[in-house]
Amino acid sequence: MSPADGSVSAELNPAPRGRARGGHPHVVVLDYGFGNVRSAVRALERVGAQVELTADRGTALEADGLVVPGVGAFAACMAGLRAVRGHEVVGRRLAGGRPVLGICVGMQVMFERGVEHGTSADGLGEWAGVVDRLDAPVVPHMGWSQVEAPAGTRLFSGIEHERFYFVHSYAAQTFTQGHDDAADPRFTPPLVTWASHHTRFVAAVEDGPLTATQFHPEKSGDAGATLLANWLTTL
Amino acid sequence: MAVSVRVIPCLDVDAGRVVKGVNFQGLRDAGDPVELAARYDAEGCDELTFLDVSASSGGRDTMIDVVRRTAEQVFVPLTVGGGVRSTDDVDRLLRAGADKVGVNTAAIARPELVAQIADRFGSQVLVLSVDARRITAEGRAAGVTTPSGYEVTTHGGRRGTGIDAVEWAERAAALGAGEILLNSMDADGTKDGFDLEMLRTVRERVHVPLIASGGAGKPEDFVAAAQAGADAVLAASVFHFGTLTVGQVKDALRAAGLEVR
Numbered sequence: 450m451s452p453a454d455g456s457v458s459a460e461l462n463p464a465p466r467g468r469a470r471g472g473h474p475h476v477v478v479l480d481y482g483f484g485n486v487r488s489a490v491r492a493l494e495r496v497g498a499q500v501e502l503t504a505d506r507g508t509a510l511e512a513d514g515l516v517v518p519g520v521g522a523f524a525a526c527m528a529g530l531r532a533v534r535g536h537e538v539v540g541r542r543l544a545g546g547r548p549v550l551g552i553c554v555g556m557q558v559m560f561e562r563g564v565e566h567g568t569s570a571d572g573l574g575e576w577a578g579v580v581d582r583l584d585a586p587v588v589p590h591m592g593w594s595q596v597e598a599p600a601g602t603r604l605f606s607g608i609e610h611e612r613f614y615f616v617h618s619y620a621a622q623t624f625t626q627g628h629d630d631a632a633d634p635r636f637t638p639p640l641v642t643w644a645s646h647h648t649r650f651v652a653a654v655e656d657g658p659l660t661a662t663q664f665h666p667e668k669s670g671d672a673g674a675t676l677l678a679n680w681l682t683t684l
Numbered sequence: 685m686a687v688s689v690r691v692i693p694c695l696d697v698d699a700g701r702v703v704k705g706v707n708f709q710g711l712r713d714a715g716d717p718v719e720l721a722a723r724y725d726a727e728g729c730d731e732l733t734f735l736d737v738s739a740s741s742g743g744r745d746t747m748i749d750v751v752r753r754t755a756e757q758v759f760v761p762l763t764v765g766g767g768v769r770s771t772d773d774v775d776r777l778l779r780a781g782a783d784k785v786g787v788n789t790a791a792i793a794r795p796e797l798v799a800q801i802a803d804r805f806g807s808q809v810l811v812l813s814v815d816a817r818r819i820t821a822e823g824r825a826a827g828v829t830t831p832s833g834y835e836v837t838t839h840g841g842r843r844g845t846g847i848d849a850v851e852w853a854e855r856a857a858a859l860g861a862g863e864i865l866l867n868s869m870d871a872d873g874t875k876d877g878f879d880l881e882m883l884r885t886v887r888e889r890v891h892v893p894l895i896a897s898g899g900a901g902k903p904e905d906f907v908a909a910a911q912a913g914a915d916a917v918l919a920a921s922v923f924h925f926g927t928l929t930v931g932q933v934k935d936a937l938r939a940a941g942l943e944v945r
Binding site: 485487488491492495520521522586587588589590591592593594612614615616617618645646665667668669670671673674 | 686687688690725730752755756757759760761778779780781782783805806807808809862863891892893894915916945
């Protein structure tokens, strides 16, 4: 794969709203001070998105897709998100069925809470469950691991057996399906992809408009590019 | 389903140019770290490391540009080390597109730097680089002893510090280093293989990922390092001089029953 022809720096040339330009989806990478956002921007441009790096609420609400990156501590990322009212943006987008992709800690904050060093912090609560420390001989889990993607996955289509780049010390180690929603005949249960580092943990979730990966697709070479391209097809 | 053994080429960069000789076919500019990085990415490397050996601040500014241009076209993790002395240095490299930053000498003088970096950016960005050597008979005669028999050095191995290398790795991990790059100054440049005894000793005591460095010559050397407990294997000259390809190293690891990407 080669970088998208004629792609330009998103900072220098803001993308148009919607898909006005040649069918390229407009993606906002939420700029709230956490994560290697440059890599995320470039990786999305590489697969044909018009990418804008911003924390502007209006822009983030209107984009075809919103990426929430994140590295470091759960509580610090949540504080950063709240500081730019990212929690409201994510909530409003999901309520309207508008796609959101969380990456690494950007995925972890979608759960109810995170526990680090014995201290609990509230997450966005889109999914039940807690993010806590991996119990393994070597932590962080750092490197390329395979995943177990479920039947029907769109995100991992064509890359079910590839490896992806992980770097994390914490993870959601259970996933609880929402029983209230399950009573609704229109409800589609989330597709959960698992990986293992001594213990099993949630590697990715596809839940209607909300998609998330514990690994870094923007750092996962060609497999990561395919995953991002797969996500763009859902926008 | 375990995490695969990472194979990491390391490029020494001085004022924006690759220092050691390069013997690749078909490169437009064999001294351009960006082009070399893309080449290693295409060969299937799992990560890349740039070691900035520039003596001047101008050289380090050039490095920022090299990192930025590399991050534009390489989509595997990039670690940059050399001359990192403060959290602001780390910030500049991360903003340029580095995923991890290697810290060495500055942390020996100021161990609190490790905690400062980990607190501000997270442990996952911090690779603590340890240049270690076995204390020789001459050293012992001169009164240098450490509990493990390994000593931390600076200045490319020319100066001893008297600090126990294994204890330092352990302490740095406790302070927040996310990974340890263990470079054997005895094995470095010999092509006789990694210092397996030192790797095993550090592996027993340190519970963050461990990168073996120094001494790689043959594909089997990488296998032995992984079997001694290294999570990743790093080499410079065998890759640059075309002695080995990343693929050959991975084939050897795979043949030994180790997981590779």
